[in-house]
Amino acid sequence: ETGVTQSPTHLIKTRGQQVTLRCSSQSGHNTVSWYQQALGQGPQFIFQYYREEENGRGNFPPRFSGLQFPNYSSELNVNALELDDSALYLCASSSLLAGGSTDTQYFGPGTRLTVL
Amino acid sequence: GENVEQHPSTLSVQEGDSAVIKCTYSDSASNYFPWYKQELGKRPQLIIDIRSNVGEKKDQRIAVTLNKTAKHFSLHITETQPEDSAVYFCAASYRMNTGFQKLVFGTGTRLLVSP
Numbered sequence: 001e002t003g004v005t006q007s008p009t010h011l012i013k014t015r016g017q018q019v020t021l022r023c024s025s026q027s028g029h030n031t032v033s034w035y036q037q038a039l040g041q042g043p044q045f046i047f048q049y050y051r052e053e054e055n056g057r058g059n060f061p062p063r064f065s066g067l068q069f070p071n072y073s074s075e076l077n078v079n080a081l082e083l084d085d086s087a088l089y090l091c092a093s094s095s096l097l098a099g100g101s102t103d104t105q106y107f108g109p110g111t112r113l114t115v116l
Numbered sequence: 117g118e119n120v121e122q123h124p125s126t127l128s129v130q131e132g133d134s135a136v137i138k139c140t141y142s143d144s145a146s147n148y149f150p151w152y153k154q155e156l157g158k159r160p161q162l163i164i165d166i167r168s169n170v171g172e173k174k175d176q177r178i179a180v181t182l183n184k185t186a187k188h189f190s191l192h193i194t195e196t197q198p199e200d201s202a203v204y205f206c207a208a209s210y211r212m213n214t215g216f217q218k219l220v221f222g223t224g225t226r227l228l229v230s231p
Contacts, residue, residue, distance in 0.1 A: 033218065033219070035221075040224075041223060041224070042122075042205050042207075042221035042222055042223050042224050043160065043219075044221070045218045045219065048216065048218060050216070055212075055216045056212035056214045056216045056218050057212075090159065090160070100211075100214075100215045100217055101147065101148065101209070101217050102148060102209055102216075102218070102219065104150065104162060104165060105219060106162065107152075107159040107160045107161070108159060109158070109159045110159055
């Protein structure tokens with residue numbers, strides 16, 4: 001098992017609410033990437049944080065936002081929840097290599113979000 | 117565009133047979149290609165990865181091959197066992213306009229190994 005942890009494990013929200021998901025990265029890692037995995041699909045890249053700054057974003061609207069803290073842990077916030085936001089949210093921690101290349105990414109167990 | 121195609125979507129084999137899963141990517145600048153195994157209700161776990169400076173990498177029963185010219189890479193599992201049953205995802209690195217890389221994942225292959 002990796003040293004990446006996520007909380008909570010499961011979450012049920014109603015449409016229009018806001019949610020915060022948390023991720024603790026593996027010791028020695030300085031980069032956190034967030035992914036959305038819909039049922040039966042591959043993980044879709046949401047955004048990536050390095051040294052407390054977002055350094056890249058996928059095709060997700062601004063109501064998906066994040067933070068990274070000095071200890072490299074991270075949060076994913078989603079505002080104005082929609083039914084289609086129901087998915088498994090995964091974070092992955094890694095180190096950044098020279099030139100901005102990604103090193104091996106290790107996933108947390110995920111947070112299963114259900115929007116009713 | 118940024119794309120990783122993965123085939124087949126499902127693969128059924130008998131225990132002891134070999135299994136091959138193939139992926140293609142669209143950006144010739146991609147240089148990192150990991151494979152993840154995801155069991156039902158679990159996190160994706162890295163099983164093997166390869167960088168573009170090598171053409172093949174092997175770890176016991178698992179091997180990955182990379183053809184940079186054709187922009188495709190494959191996962192090979194030999195002597196399959198029932199515990200190999202899972203969904204397998206390939207991924208390729210893509211450079212974002214910020215200069216940093218991200219991973220783009222394939223759609224997954226459900227492998228079923230029958231005893």
